[in-house]
Amino acid sequence: MASLLEWLALTSGSILLHQSHYMYLILLTVHVLALTVCIGTALIIDLRLLGVFIRYxxxxxxxxxxxxLxxxxxLIIMVSGLLMFYASPIDKYNNLFFRAKIAMLFLAAINIWFFLKTDYSSTNKCNQETxxxxxxxxxxxxGLTLWAAIIAAGRLIPYQQYWFD
Amino acid sequence: MSLLEIFHLLEYLPLLIEMRSSPWIFPMIATFHLFGLVIIGGAVIVGDLQLLNYKATLQLGSLIAHDMERLMTLGLVIMVITGVPLFMCFATKYYYLTPFWVKLLSLILVVIFTFTIRRNALKKHRENPTIIKMVAVTSISLWTSVAVSGRLIGFP
Known part of the structure; x- marks a missing residue:
């Protein structure tokens, strides 16, 4: 894995992204905006599933x-996130918060997949229930807990050096 | 006393000095600040896109707009409560940063807009699609400006 990441970090695209202050900044901004769309709407879905919001x-x-939505x-989060990973693959791979974020993303995806496979059909039956x-x-x-943890882990990625290095 | 002196005074309050010396208080507050932004993001996307009659949203008229405004208010309260200590921590640095002033101005404008013009338009001009669409576009634009300028503060 280490040699693969070293190779990735030395590709011209990675160096270009890493050195381009503005390109990285644009990616980060797009990532945050997409985050508000993705997790913001997921939050409303999860609050409805919990039965505490827009019950009508x-x-x-x-x-x-x-x-x-x-x-x-x-999708935008994934594309911008992958490009940011590509800009500094070794740093990101060694970052504990990044690893935690990816692990929780997988868990969130499993939670959605499991819900759609098992409980989604039952939502039609419970439509009128409060x-x-x-x-x-x-x-x-x-879902709600995982999204909050993903946001926290993502926000703390730059602080690895202060806490652990 | 100039504005810069006030900012300097705020930054060097004993509590703020304590906060800066801790490696985890600032990141924790910044995380909750982002929670607030995400809550607002969901409310704005769902609330304003349905005003634009976007097919992917709920299209339930002013009924859902009211609930989305409540959610937006919750996000706004979290953002302001966490945003004040974040600002005070590096107040003199922010004084010289254009994105900080853009964010502050956008935030003031969007708060005034949401609770006056937007609310009024939803009550009185519900049947006028042009006005409702203009309101939705303005709301999305102002909130985007808050989010983008906020992100740029971290990259002077």
């Missing part, structure tokens, strides 16, 4: 309208 709107409607933001079933609420709670 059917769960299936919230999901069908907001999930594409959230996934769109997620409080969704326990499993649906659990999925919403897990």
């Amino acid at each position: 709107i059917p769960t299936s409607m919230v999901l069908s309208r907001l999930l594409p 959230s996934l769109g933001g997620f 409080l969704p079933p326990k499993r649906v609420r659990f999925s919403g709670g897990v």
Whole structure:
């Protein structure tokens, strides 16, 4: 892995991105804006799944309208995030907060996949209920916790040197 | 006393000196500041895109706009409560940074706009799509300006 990352860091694209102050800044800004779209809408979905927000709107409607928006933001996050990783692959790979962020992203993806596979069909049945079933609420709670942890880990990436190095 | 002197005074309050000397207080507050921005982001995207009649959003008229305004207010409260100590920590540095002033101005404008013009338009001009769309575009633009200038503060 180390040799692969060293090779990646020495490619002209990586050096160019790393040295271009403005390019990196643009990527970071796009990353944060997409984060507000992706996690901001995911937050509304999870609050509805928990049954604490916009209860008067059917769960299936919230999901069908907001999930594409959230996934769109997620795609932009992934592209900008990969490019930022490409700009400094060794530093990012060695960063504990970055690793934690990626691990939690995987967990969030599993949570969404599991929910869509198992509980999504049941959201049609619970549309008119004031409080969704326990499993649906659990999925919403897990999602909310993971998104908060992902934001925190991402924000703390620059502080690795102060805390651990 | 000049504005710069006031900023200097704020930055060197004993509590702020303590805060700067800690390696974790500033990052923790900055994390909660970002939580506030994300909450606002969700409320603005869902609330204003539905005003633009964007098919991917909920299209439930002013009903959902009211709830999104509540969510936005929550995000705003978190942003302001965390933003004040973040600003005070490096107040004199921010004094010289253009993005800081752009963020502050955008924030003041968007707060006034949201709770006066936007709220009023949703009540009185709900049937006028042109006005409603102009309101939504202005709201999204101002919040984007807050987010972008906020990000640029970290990169003078």
